[in-house]
Amino acid sequence: MDNGPKMTKYDERSPERVKQRFTVAPRVDVYENANELLLVADMPGATKESVSIQLDKGQVTIEASRAEDMTGPSLVSEYRPTDYARVFSIPQGIDASKIDAQLSGGVLRLRLPKSDALKPRRIEVRSS
């Protein structure tokens, strides 16, 4: 008798999930020199079309979706293809119009050039 209400609420407790997508943060290297910041990210399976990079309010967001590539019954399953997403705060003085992204072999290279005001400058000493 006690189980009656439990039975009716079962569906509410565990709604059926149609498809759950997993997202991981891609592994990145971050480098800097006098002219630019260079961000290198491992995103295997990401294509040029699937990657989106957005710069907003001092944050750069890298995202990529990846298709499930099951081609038949699975014999070994050590990983599942996941989407990628990661957000970075970037310092002020990045020239947003010159940001360049390049994807090759599953590795994304994002170049964030510094604006001229941030670049190191040599000050000439005058003699008077």
Added chain:
Amino acid sequence: MLRQLGEFDRTFSMLDELRRRMDRMWEDWDADEPGFSTQLSSAQAWPRVNVFDTGSNLVLKADVPGVNEKDLHISINQGALSISGERKHDAPQGYAVHRLERGAVNFSRAFSLPIPVDADKTTATIKDGVLTITLAKAPEAQPRKIGVQTR
């Protein structure tokens, strides 16, 4: 009758819990990728692979971002498939390093194949950092259709 339904319900709750645990396991697995945890070390289980059976072929897929095709060696020897190679460190010259998560990797993995394959018809491609090895099943391992006759 009601008691039986209760049992039924509990069984499903258990299955549900199992599914949750499995999901969590996957998430942990994704978060803690072996092989990259230490920098510049040789990795035991890298790359991770998925293998599918497509009927006439076995298809092996592995994530190998940043590995050049010439640094990858694949061989089939007596029913064992081995993949070895290295991912070189690709740090640019003259840059200061803020963060290093992508190590260089030396890797070697071997798989015993469950069925005989035709080594001559095996192909391997790398696209977008994903290695796909297509192993053609040997003729005796190909699926065969048996016709049913009426009498």
